Amino acid sequence: MLSNIGIPGLILVLVIALIIFGPSKLPEVGRAFGRTLTEFKSAAKDLVSDDNKEETKKPALSAVTKEK
Numbered sequence: 001m002l003s004n005i006g007i008p009g010l011i012l013v014l015v016i017a018l019i020i021f022g023p024s025k026l027p028e029v030g031r032a033f034g035r036t037l038t039e040f041k042s043a044a045k046d047l048v049s050d051d052n053k054e055e056t057k058k059p060a061l062s063a064v065t066k067e068k
């Protein structure tokens with residue numbers, strides 16, 4: 001989705017953000033967006049690592065049930 005924006009689209013989005021939020025609020029909005037993105041990435045990594053842990057446990061449980 002973001003790969004289709006291009007440079008002119010990115011400049012347009014930045015200009016619109018500058019008009020809406022103003023030059024004084026723009027750094028705060030950028031920081032908040034960066035923190036949100038960081039939290040999202042860490043939460044996604046936690047979910048993936050939890051899924052990987054469950055997948056490694058499942059074969060061990062299925063091997064025990066097959067032996068019975």
